[in-house]
Amino acid sequence: MKIIRTKNFTAERAWGALDIANMNGITTRLxxxxQPYKWHINDGEEVFVVLDGIVDMHYKVNGEEKLAILNVGDIFYASVGTEHVAHPQGEARILVIETEGSV
Known part of the structure; x- marks a missing residue:
């Protein structure tokens, strides 16, 4: 059992993570x-939930770049093959659920 106070979580570097669970190869990490991440395509699907802050999510559809502004409680689902990059506006805390070892 774990209780995690997400507002209190910080990392020593951008995109630092706290491992919450690994359920049959699917990881849940805070x-x-x-800082922005990098353009990437995950090895599988990804669920990206903004818990604190605002995130500009850039993604591509048929090679064309799109932008979604994600606020607290918003969820971005990246299907297989979705190229994307997250740019926080200041600090952000994000819950990511994805295949273990994914980019």
């Missing part, structure tokens, strides 16, 4: 960041 990330803290104040």
């Amino acid at each position: 990330h803290w960041t104040d």
